[in-house]
Amino acid sequence: MIVNLISDTVTKPSKRMLESMFSASVGDDVFKEDPSVNLFENEVAELFGKEAALFFPSGTMTNQTAIKLHTRPGDQLICDHYAHIFNYEGGGVSFNSGVSCKMIQGDRGRISSKQIQNCINPSDFYHSPRTSLVCLENTTNKGGGAIYDLVEIKKIRSLCDQENLALHLDGARLWNALEVTKEDPKVYGILFDTISLCFSKGLGCPVGSVLVGSKVQINEALRIRKVFGGGMRQAGYLAAAGSYALKYHRADLNKDHLKAKEIADTLKKCSFVKEIQPVSTNIIIFSIKDDYDQDLFVQNLKEKSILIISLGKGKLRMVTHRDYTDAQHEYLISTLLKM
Ligand SMILES: Cc1ncc(COP(=O)(O)O)c(C=O)c1O
Structure with a gap:
């Protein structure tokens, strides 16, 4: 033993999950013709009350796509110094998007609206990088699985609206937070522009992450995923695992x-x-x-x-x-x- x-992430698919994967109807998802992927994307989008969703091979690729989506080269994003996007995505923020990170020493990976406010570069001060994005992580990985207080997230959302900043959530383990707080995922859908969700961690799928956002954002994400080489063909076998996990593994x-x-x-x-x-x-x-x-x-x-x-x-x-x-x-x- x-x-x-x-x-x-070491979890392996259960027998029942494997059965649901074996019996999935599949097609070519690069042509958006895989019924199981389409169904799964709709299920996740609906759960979070978002217009659209896109299936990815990894959480790293969903996060990196979201960062690319919300920024231009030379921009700066704000995150906690423990953030996965900064520490464990191979320098992808700069490699893929030409973006720098302004890091905050938060509380177990969580940052506050006050701390963020102090890090925003004035939009008319062209000597500094343009601040365009705030990234939160919930639950935090390096912060020991800490959960954000929704009240703080609401304050951060207001600040982002006021300062014209996009707000992305690395929700690799948002499922764990939701299981504790019993909050409605739709509340997160309202507060964040985009959310990345992992199915290959506590939910037990072998592969898979999903990005949710508006139709316009997800159309653009489709283009970025193509550039990153993340288009998968008969991905329905994997999406079926995600649909199964949503139904049976969350609790x-x-x-x-x-x-x-x-x-x-x-x-x-x-x-x-x-x-x-x-x-x-x-x-x-x-x-x-x-x-x-x-x-x-x-x-x-x-x-x-x-x-x-x-x-x-x-x-x-x-x-x-x-x-x-x-x-x-x-x-x-x-x-x-x-x-
Ligand atoms: C908080 C967080 N975000 C993103 C990821 C990336 O997921 P993946 O390993 O699927 O690329 C992880 C992986 O452990 C993570 O813990």
Whole structure:
């Protein structure tokens, strides 16, 4: 038994999900003739009350497409210094769009309207890059699965309207936030110009992300996706997995959240633990005391068939997911208590 807590991206499709994929009707999606992709895109657009949606092979490509959509070369976007778009998308913001990032030190990956306000370059001051876009992440990855307060997002939306800025959400794990807050996805559809959503994380699909936006934006996104080489042919087999996950997997995220809280409670009892960040969803970030070697600790767990990762700077991360079983959970808890 391997207990893999490296990420929720390690999940594999369930038997039932695979059956729904096998039985999908497919066509050539580059010609927009794949019925399963068309259906899936409509389902996601409708869920968020948006006019249109577009299926992508990865969350990175949805985010990068949105950034390209909302900016011109030389522009600047505003994001938290932990943002995935800045840290883990290979420098795509500058490579793909010729855009720089103004980074904010937020609270566990979340930025406030006040902080954003201080970072907007005056539109008539042509010496500075033009600020054109604000990107939020919900839940935050490097911030330990933290959830934004909707009140703050509403303030950020007002500021963006006032300053003529686009607002994009990296909602790779928005599903986790929605499962906790029980907020209506349509509220997010109203507040953000575009949202990128991942299906290959907690929802358990093998591949797939979706960008939602207006018809005009999604038509343009289709062109950008083509340029990025993201057009897929019989993608309906993958879209069918997404439709299945939307229907049957969303509610299961609760179990992942519960297990994550139990792991955090266990870590609190362990003498080797220095600090644990608050756990809001399925991500646990913690550090171990200075007299313990971090690499040795990770290696030690690996020898016990438990896989976790280091985020650098003394931080360790575990992510719970639908393939992390009750038996594995019991094993992890008892192992930690014995260490
Ligand atoms: C917050 C966030 N955004 C975007 C992505 C990118 O998704 P993908 O790995 O599908 O490119 C990830 C992946 O882990 C993520 O955590």
